[in-house]
Amino acid sequence: MSNHRKPMIVILALLLVLALVACGQQQQEAAGPKGESATSKEETAAGGVGEVRGVTGDTIRIGAILDFTGPYKSAGVLMRSGIETYFKYVNDHGGINGRKVVTFFEDNQSNPPTSLAAANKLIFNDKVFALAGVHGSAAFAAIYDLVEKEKVISFSLGHATQDFEPLKKMVFQVPTPYYHQAARIVDFFIDDLGIKEPKIGVIYQDDAMGMDALKGVEAEAKARDIEIVAKEPYQRGATDLSTQVLNLKRSGAEQVIVGGIFTQAGMFLKEAQKVNYKPATAGISPTLNEVVFDVAGEAADGFYAANCFSMPDDETYVQAEEIAKKYNVEPNPHFLYGFVNAAVLTEALEAVGDEITPEKVAAALEKLNKVTVPGFVPSITFGPDKHFATGASGLFKLDYAQKKWVPAAPYKEPVGLQKK
Amino acid sequence: MGTEILQLMIGGFATGSIYALIALGFVLIYKATGILNFAQGELMMVGAYIYFALVTELQLPFLAAFLLTLVLSGILGLVLEFVFIERMVGEPVFSVVVITLGLASLLRSLTGIVFGVLEKGLATPFSGKSLAIGPLVIWQTHAYAIVGGVALFIIFMAFFKFSKTGIGMRAAAEDQDVARLMGINIGRVFGLSWIIAAVVASVGGIFYGDLSFLEPHMSFFGLRALPAALLGGLDSVGGALIGGLAIGLIEGLAGGYLGGTGQELAPWILVLVILMARPYGLFGTREIKRV
Amino acid sequence: MARSGNFNVSYRQEIAIFRTLGQKLWLGLLGVILLAYPLLFGEYYVYIINFALIAIIAALGLNLLTGYTGQISLGHAAFLAVGAYTTAIFSSMGLPFILVLLLSALTSLILGLIIGFPSLRLEGLYLAIATMAFYFIVAYVIAHWTDMTGGQYGLKVAPLRVLGLPIDSNTRFYYLLVTFVVASVYFATNLARSRVGRAFVAIRDRDIAAEVMGIDVARYKLISFAVSSAYAGMAGSLYAYFVGILAPEHFGFDVSIQYIAMIIAGGLGSIEGAIIGALFISLLPEGLRFVTGALASSFPELSSNFLLLKEGVYGLIIVLFLIIEPTGIYGIWRRIKDSWDTFPYKYRG
Structure with missing residues (x-):
């Protein structure tokens, strides 16, 4: 009928066809019979030496999503310091099986949409192997699917039951649930x-x-x-x-x-x-x-x-304090949230050895049985169907x-x- | 049981008196300039932070800090008006209102960057002291807020009714062009209304900060004073007082009987009802539109 | 042989959307860039642009209501939220994508009509307050009607499949969203230049005069609300599929403010303005991140205050554009283009 509409319709149709073709190609890549093409693409994207995202010959990239400017802002800065301090300590003692830890932090204001943006940045842009802490229950819930799909071992910085119920393969919680x-x-x-x-x-x-x-x-x-x-x-x-x-x-x-x-x-x-x-x-x-x-x-x-964390005079507190003192910081409850998560993650990474993959680290975490780390009083026990460390407080x-x-x-x- | 209802009502009135102070700011600016200042809550917040800085950084005594806060807030109001609002005279209302929304974001962000985002306790000589009236207990701050609020209201009602400047401001709200032709200095009227709005907001901010704590998002409390201003009528000074007290009371009773979070919802439903039934509020002037 | 302007020799030419060869060429180039984008940039940037594409759809809706019809809405986030939650609820019942999308747009549209009714009585400021009250009520219901919306626990959205193809990567979402953006722009462009669009503008400029000229003001105001909220509902629906899990925080009051910033920065009352503004505001945080990253060594507090800074910059953009450049980025662009076209003369003859 009207001639003038033609170019628009042509363009629309063209776009649609191309989109479908592009999607189809992608699907082939992802679900191809070998199933390897997608992985190999990911590996080159990770810039690694034929290994998993975030792990190279001499470094391992670890991120955390914290609240620096939201309702729990007073906690976020300290949690960051806790994570940084523990990994500095690890790096100064030869790293994790020779690999130095590089840390990346993002602010989420304990807010779900911001967390999703932060997680995407950390995973796709900074290419981290694991998240040593995600702050905020609803904020963490917003990225469960993403970390499960991308296989990013993630530690809760909170105590929410939904972190481990229903069980998520990549999600672990150290602090005692509320x-x-x-x-x-x-x-x-x-x-x-x-x-x-x-x-x-x-x-x-x-x-x-x-x-x-x-x-x-x-x-x-x-x-x-x-x-x-x-x-x-x-x-x-x-x-x-x-x-x-x-x-x-x-x-x-x-x-x-x-x-x-x-x-x-x-x-x-x-x-x-x-x-x-x-x-x-x-x-x-x-x-x-x-x-x-x-x-x-x-x-x-x-x-x-x-x-559930150590308070002054406790034995585990003194251990944490010894480490923290070397870096001129003082352990307090929020500091320990980050610190303890970093310690547990390090424990599992060391147990895995040289060939680090998310699946292996998850398995190593599930094998932790009555382990004590500096800064945390109850002993830590995970299992294949139990991804929270303890119920004691x-x-x-x-x-x-x-x-x-x-x-x-x-x-x-x-x-x-x-x-x- | 009777005392509990009374206690809820007194608590509601006390919160309402702070709403009334902030609502007064909304009303003054609307009355004089015909726009709604969405940064009113931020003026309240910045006022409280100024007081906080004077007390903690300069170690000023209460009265000096309080008076200096009023002066500095007034200057802030004037500067904001001069830099951002004055040049918008004659522009569509939409633009000016949206500018105040932008200013609100800007002030929140700057306050967070300058003072940090951590909660801060604010101390006045009457902090944490309570006052027993028979079986009822209220904070001294609440008592001062009620007394101070009512006093400020009487002053401003008289100001608009009797003083030449006040009448000029009313004229400016009615019709800027005509007022200008009648020899009223529109710029001065605008400036003055922003000064007064900032000053009353800072008083509310100090009272409010004393009752809870300071943080940049306390400005959202100011937004909740908007239903109060609307209920009384956007151009009625006395309406702001009654609207503020009424909203405080509704929130208090809704909280007591509908459960803890019912108070968040009640004022907004009321707003829709008012807008449908009587957009000019209980005491506002009904506008008749001419071509 | 240069022409001194575009002369139309038939009516059909005059009402064509693409009137010159240049326009068609540029558009073709744009199409190629759009299609090639995911191949040129990393996954993170595809993810970022996907949000911008969703924002374009919603901003088009707001611009039709606010920019064209002159009705201030502080409740745009509420319409997005309604669309998104409708999608989450219906998608989990296993309904197909297109149906869910239509239902979401429809639910938003109905709510838009309901909130549009007071707009027949309310003007400017009062309408702004009414839409704000509406927003706070919707936000409260979403946060507290836990059985339906999941409240603070959040609500999962079923994975998206279109024609049997799972849309599960950023790149696939990108192509889906581009399709919807093109369709939305196409529809909005045609609406804006039709009888309806001209009625919108007449109402904005002077509603009583419009009434006198025979425009049914009430009807067109309601149409404007309906179209705007349907756009927002559709954007909300796509948003829900894209993020996978919804929580009340996705639709804070600041979202409404962001959309206002978009249409102001881009240019009120133009389709291009909504597109440019949505892109500008959505990509701004990345630019800001770059700047704070570069300044991090001398001002370390900047990057830890990044989100605060972002809020402030949105505010500043609103204020500066309204004071200095009310026509927005698109207005600037058009001025530059005009002075280029007419060089060395200052005005068109």
Whole structure:
């Protein structure tokens, strides 16, 4: 009908045909009978010497995706320092079987889309072999498929259950899951503080982290036949918890478990003190941070927080400190997240030997049994169907006068969850 | 049970008084210049950071730091207006509004780079002190916010009603060209409205920072004052006060009875309802459109 | 023999999209470059450009609404989100790609009509606020309706197959997206120069005058909202397939701002503007990364503040373009082209 449309239609058709042809060619390459052409292409792209992405004769490239400018920014810088410090130490002692570690870091603001961009950059542009840490539960979830498909061994920097359930071949988690931590806190109220009939209230962040903690409390409470009197969610980054505090007070909760991070733990304590509400309060490990002092002031006194990393005076802490001191840094909880991941990854890489492939490293990780690394108290055991290292955690009490955390209960697995 | 509802209401009013201060900023700029300043929350945030810097870096006492913050915020408002807004007089409203959106991103980013992104505690002489009224407890900061807010409102209502400059600003909002023909210095009116908006925002910022903490994204709290301004009517100073208190109250009660996060949603639904039913707000002026 | 202009000798010539041989040649060159791109650049850059291609589709939609019809929308991210989540939900039911895509565009379109209705009553600022409120409500629902959207856990999207071919690499996505971009541009170009497009512009310039001239303002405003949100829904659908798993953070308020930055930087009210702006804003972080990388030795804090810097630069671009160059990059380009065409004279005769 109209002549003027012709060129456009021709171009469109041309594009389509070419696109299909190009796709078809690619498919042939990828799914060709030998299946090697695609791999060999990848290898040349990796710039290696006929080996896997990120591994050359004398180097191994390792990345990490951290939060430098997002809601957990205070942690990100320290995690980076932990990873860097451990790999510097490895490099100064001859590297991993002679290969030096080269590190690459990207900021993700704990945000899924940014993480995806960061992971693509690290994998395709920087060509890393493994990710020694990915921060943020939802952020990590956004790249599971990518790291599985590209076979990039990835370590969680968090405690989310979804990191290992369902099992993902390339994904490993060292820090104790929130689920187990929260369950341990229930035990702590009953066994360590000796409260026979606790009335537990939960205040939790309404995201994956908070839900994990809530589910852990619920499971342990059910196993031990305990009542949960209130469950109060708040939005991530909330700046006002007054209604949640009032609701908890109204419910008559005498013990409160905080499934959130330090800022909101501090705000909870401050707000509770205002309305003269004084429950025994304990939080999962993200609340173990000095910011609680800043936000809550003296209301922070007596707050408990769960932890799986070493605290000063512990033997494993001293080992970590010895290494850190050589590089003029001081180990603190967030530093240790990075540090410990780097140590576990190094352990597996060394066990594999010269011929490093992602599959072999994953297998080596799964063989780790009751291994202890500097900076981490519980022993680490992975298995073919268990990609989290441990369920044990200890509790620490905040001493406002001394401005420090003092040990309150030993590192243990939750009793109720083990029964199942 | 009765005291709990009262406690929720008092808490809501207290938050509402800070909303009211920020909403006042929205209203003043809208009233004088006919645009909506999406950087209002950022003015609040920068004000709080200025106070923070004066107290921690220069070790100034509270009152000196507070007054100096007001002065510096006013200057910031004036500079922003002079550099970015003044040259846009006569341009479509769309352009100016989008410029304020751009300014908002810019201010957030600069603040993060200069002060770092870590949460910072902000201290005032009344930080963390509470005040008991019978069975109810409120923060002293809340009490000051309510008192200070109401005082500022009375001042500005009188200003717009009686002073020559105030009437000039109202005239400018009505019709820039006509106001200019009547001998009103539009540039001055614009500058003044931005100064005042920045000053009231910084007061809100200090109160708010004292109640929670400082970080660049605290500016989003300012965005939540927009429903308040809208409810009262975008051009009504008294409406901003009542709108602020009402939104605070709704948020408080929604949080108490709908659960912890209901308060995030309630104001926005209210906005849609207001816009459908009464876009000019409870106390705003109804505009009649002429060709 | 040089001509002093393009003279049309028939009506058909005048309404043709490609009017000169030069245009066709340039377009052919562009087509070749588009097809060869994945062969020339590494996988990472294909990945980056894929996001830009998706952004082009959504920016075209926003430009039709804001640039052509003059309706400010701060809720574009919400339409993208609705499209994306619709795709995630329907794709997991095993529906074929084209159907899922259409359903996503349709869902967005219906929501666009719903939010378009207040626009019949609301002007400028109030419409901006209404779309913003709409955005915050959608964002809240996505974050909290966990059964449907997965909430903070995220929602998986079924792998994409087109005509039996799995689209599972960046390169394959690239060709698929290029096809959609070409089709979207084609449709938008024709819409913009048709009766509908001219009605949009008339409403933008003076809605009452448009009404007097016999344009059904309400109808065309709604059409504009519908088309714009359908574009966003389609872009959201492709986005969902591309990223594979959705979370509320994909559709933050800053996404709406980014799209506004795109159409302003590119040029309001032109198809080319939307394309250039989407490319410019999407590729800007890479340019910024290059600059901060080069300056890293003297200003190490720059690269650790990279994402903050990015946010600031988006803001700066909006402000600077609106103040200094309201016609955007496309406007600059057209001015340069005009002065080249008319050299040594200053104006067209």
